[in-house]
Amino acid sequence: MLEVSRLRKVYGADPQAAPAIDDVTFSVADREFVCILGSSGCGKSTLLRCLSGLIPATSGEILLHGDPVLAPPKDMAFVFQDYSRSLLPWMTVARNVSFPLRYKGVSKEDAQKATEEALEAVGLSGRQKRYPWQLSGGMQQRVAIARALAYRPKILLMDEPFASLDAQTRFDLEDLLLDIWRRFDVTVLFITHDIDEAVYLADRVLVLEAPAKVALDVDIPLPRPRDQLKTKQLPEFAELRTRLFSAIQREPAAL
Amino acid sequence: MTLRRLTLFAQHLVVPVVLLLAFGLWSAQAEDFFFPPLTEIVRVFADNWLFDRVGSDLVPSVLRLLAGYAISVVGGVTFGVLFGMSRILRTATDPVVQFLRALPAPALIPFAMLVFGTGNSSKVFIIVLGTMWPILLNTLDGVRGVEEQQLDMARSYRIPMTARLAHIILPAASPRIFAGMRTSLGIGIILMVVSEMVASRNGIGYFVLQSQRSFEIPAMWGGVILLGLLGLTLSWIFVRVENRVLRWHRGANGLLPESDQSSKKAGSTARKNAPEVNDA
Amino acid sequence: MRQPVKDKGGPPSVAVPETAAPGARAARRPATGAWPAKRADLGIKLAGVLVVLAIMELCSRLGVLPRDWFPPVTSMYAELFRLIVEQPLWVEIGRTLRAWAVGIGLAALLAVPCGVLLGSIPLAYRMARIVIEFCRPIPSVALIPLAVLVYGTGLEMKVFLITFATFWPLLFQTIYGVQDVDPVARDTARAYGLGPSARFWVITIPSAAPYIATGLRIAAAIGLVLGVTSELVGGAPGLGRAIAVAQSAGNVTLMYALIITTGLLGLTLNSAFAAVERKALRWHPAQRQEVAR
Numbered sequence: 001m002l003e004v005s006r007l008r009k010v011y012g013a014d015p016q017a018a019p020a021i022d023d024v025t026f027s028v029a030d031r032e033f034v035c036i037l038g039s040s041g042c043g044k045s046t047l048l049r050c051l052s053g054l055i056p057a058t059s060g061e062i063l064l065h066g067d068p069v070l071a072p073p074k075d076m077a078f079v080f081q082d083y084s085r086s087l088l089p090w091m092t093v094a095r096n097v098s099f100p101l102r103y104k105g106v107s108k109e110d111a112q113k114a115t116e117e118a119l120e121a122v123g124l125s126g127r128q129k130r131y132p133w134q135l136s137g138g139m140q141q142r143v144a145i146a147r148a149l150a151y152r153p154k155i156l157l158m159d160e161p162f163a164s165l166d167a168q169t170r171f172d173l174e175d176l177l178l179d180i181w182r183r184f185d186v187t188v189l190f191i192t193h194d195i196d197e198a199v200y201l202a203d204r205v206l207v208l209e210a211p212a213k214v215a216l217d218v219d220i221p222l223p224r225p226r227d228q229l230k231t232k233q234l235p236e237f238a239e240l241r242t243r244l245f246s247a248i249q250r251e252p253a254a255l
Numbered sequence: 256m257t258l259r260r261l262t263l264f265a266q267h268l269v270v271p272v273v274l275l276l277a278f279g280l281w282s283a284q285a286e287d288f289f290f291p292p293l294t295e296i297v298r299v300f301a302d303n304w305l306f307d308r309v310g311s312d313l314v315p316s317v318l319r320l321l322a323g324y325a326i327s328v329v330g331g332v333t334f335g336v337l338f339g340m341s342r343i344l345r346t347a348t349d350p351v352v353q354f355l356r357a358l359p360a361p362a363l364i365p366f367a368m369l370v371f372g373t374g375n376s377s378k379v380f381i382i383v384l385g386t387m388w389p390i391l392l393n394t395l396d397g398v399r400g401v402e403e404q405q406l407d408m409a410r411s412y413r414i415p416m417t418a419r420l421a422h423i424i425l426p427a428a429s430p431r432i433f434a435g436m437r438t439s440l441g442i443g444i445i446l447m448v449v450s451e452m453v454a455s456r457n458g459i460g461y462f463v464l465q466s467q468r469s470f471e472i473p474a475m476w477g478g479v480i481l482l483g484l485l486g487l488t489l490s491w492i493f494v495r496v497e498n499r500v501l502r503w504h505r506g507a508n509g510l511l512p513e514s515d516q517s518s519k520k521a522g523s524t525a526r527k528n529a530p531e532v533n534d535a
Numbered sequence: 536m537r538q539p540v541k542d543k544g545g546p547p548s549v550a551v552p553e554t555a556a557p558g559a560r561a562a563r564r565p566a567t568g569a570w571p572a573k574r575a576d577l578g579i580k581l582a583g584v585l586v587v588l589a590i591m592e593l594c595s596r597l598g599v600l601p602r603d604w605f606p607p608v609t610s611m612y613a614e615l616f617r618l619i620v621e622q623p624l625w626v627e628i629g630r631t632l633r634a635w636a637v638g639i640g641l642a643a644l645l646a647v648p649c650g651v652l653l654g655s656i657p658l659a660y661r662m663a664r665i666v667i668e669f670c671r672p673i674p675s676v677a678l679i680p681l682a683v684l685v686y687g688t689g690l691e692m693k694v695f696l697i698t699f700a701t702f703w704p705l706l707f708q709t710i711y712g713v714q715d716v717d718p719v720a721r722d723t724a725r726a727y728g729l730g731p732s733a734r735f736w737v738i739t740i741p742s743a744a745p746y747i748a749t750g751l752r753i754a755a756a757i758g759l760v761l762g763v764t765s766e767l768v769g770g771a772p773g774l775g776r777a778i779a780v781a782q783s784a785g786n787v788t789l790m791y792a793l794i795i796t797t798g799l800l801g802l803t804l805n806s807a808f809a810a811v812e813r814k815a816l817r818w819h820p821a822q823r824q825e826v827a828r
Binding site: 263266267268269270271274289343346347348349350351353354355356357358359360361362363364365366368369370441444445448449452453459460463464466467468472475478479480482483485486487490 | 576579580582583584586587604658661662663664665666668669670671672673674675676677678679680681683684685756759760762763764767768774775778779781782783787790791793794797798799801802804805
Binding site for chain 2: 052054071074080082085086088089090091100102103104133134151
């Protein structure tokens, strides 16, 4: 359970400056898939960086399983948007995935097993010895996901992970993510600016408006397992999509 | 294909061969004092350097160079990392570092002789003082240029500081470290020669100067050629090592031959030139 | 395949233009008042210099370092001041600088046209390559004895050495610059019907200019090294010889004052050329990053 209450973040020393996040409150239940939807510049990434403990919040509270998040917590993993920059080009795929495990106190054999399992889960077994730059963008992001999975987190934070991929790769990875979410029993907090993606993936969608405030909290009662063709044809899908779209459209007026 | 290669090969060779032949023919009959016959230079070169003076002059020179270079690499990387990670240290030391870097190292030879005498240590000192700065400044910059996202990643996975240094910061800075080391190698050879020309009893620089003073011009030319060969050899070794260590870097920038890359990434060259561009 | 363009020119060449800071970093960290930060930096720098000078002064006064070798810094600067007022310093600086300026000027006159030629005609580049690659690693200082024999110990000797040493970085930077012209820009120019000479002036020269500026900065540093060295080793009048003379005469304070002068001269030249380079780089900072270093 992740609880965020009255979170506020102002960059710099000046407390009068415009906040990047202003008074955000929400909670995410265990094993829930929550998408945070917002247009660019509304503070989504800042919010996620606060939640992950990478940057301190100015005020407010973040509780993960009841403990305040002050530094990156042990059972949380982060998948960044820019795979080409978060993977280490001087390490092989397998090394990239197993690298963080060494410092988590995982034994060598266990780390190797977890790495193989995670790479298999993202469909990359057999590529252990390659280097990230020898893979396509989609595969690189799979490696980043595998690295997060091997870490065995309880909660997975994803910052627009598919934003720089082409449409087809993106659909494949969305389905892969849903599959992993079910199999690995993780909570996912997924940031996106793409309405379709949010509706397709999530149990719940939070709409952020600038400066990050939760403007709307929508349940997505679409049946699971979801399917790129069938789910997106449902009338409910179109309805939810329209609802979120108009919420985002309204947003500038709210300023 | 093979014909094309042969033509390329010939194009590369024609000018050097012609020049060498022309100089050989001209020098054989010119009887110019400063430019003795090529055959004479070659003969004296073989006399001196196969292998009479290798132990007495070449080896001491190279050892001094390597000692100074090694100290510079260790010191430059250490301080470069320190200054790269601490803004206060970096700012505070900047004027002093800039001054020492801009100071032509040979100007310190009299100082080195005063303090260290005329032995090996003064020569090593001069080499260190000239070669340290490019390595230090490049390391510093490489450390500052580490992708923020890689550091965020390391923090989010709770990777301890020493491991971050060894597995992220140093590898990420290594292309720049090597660039600095390459610059320093060239400077090091120059300083090796200069330091041996002032108050020395052996070394290639000493040999060249001594040959001139005793008007043994072919021997002097032989020394110059030997220095050229030494420079070529060292830089050849350096490039081999660099290519090996930085293979990932060339791969990531799309500079490896096609066969090494299973999938050619669009935008890889664009990223090389403009790091801030998101490859969408 | 050609290696990535990098400054292979040798000696001090690592001033990195501030523009090189990766854009992403700058974008994420909101600037917190640029001016006070700059002033604070200046304070820190000053403090750094003062601390170093104070330590040296103390070491000398307290006898941690032998006083004969390390006179107090204050007396070095007093000596420097005396030299400035009494003017022999300017004479020495002038001697060194004259050879430096003539040498680099000559080298630029020779290297830039050669570089343009070799850079724009691949056949010429291929034919000249081995000769260039062999001549370049010869340490220019190895030619000091030859230069002394041929030209004596005057200005000509220094100019010859400086020209020889600075020719290479200028040549290589020019070649890289000309070869690195954006093919799209060239094609665009062709599509708009620009003739070869117009293309040369409109596309090639502006593209190569930043590289040449970098070459000049490297050359400025090497030129000074060669100038001082040839004075020191070859005995031509100038700062280098003055340092050697002061040392052999046992006037240690004077020696340090002259060394400080040489360093400040190097610093000034370097800053001036780095400023020119930054200006030349400005139009396309990201593109030039690799080479600028």
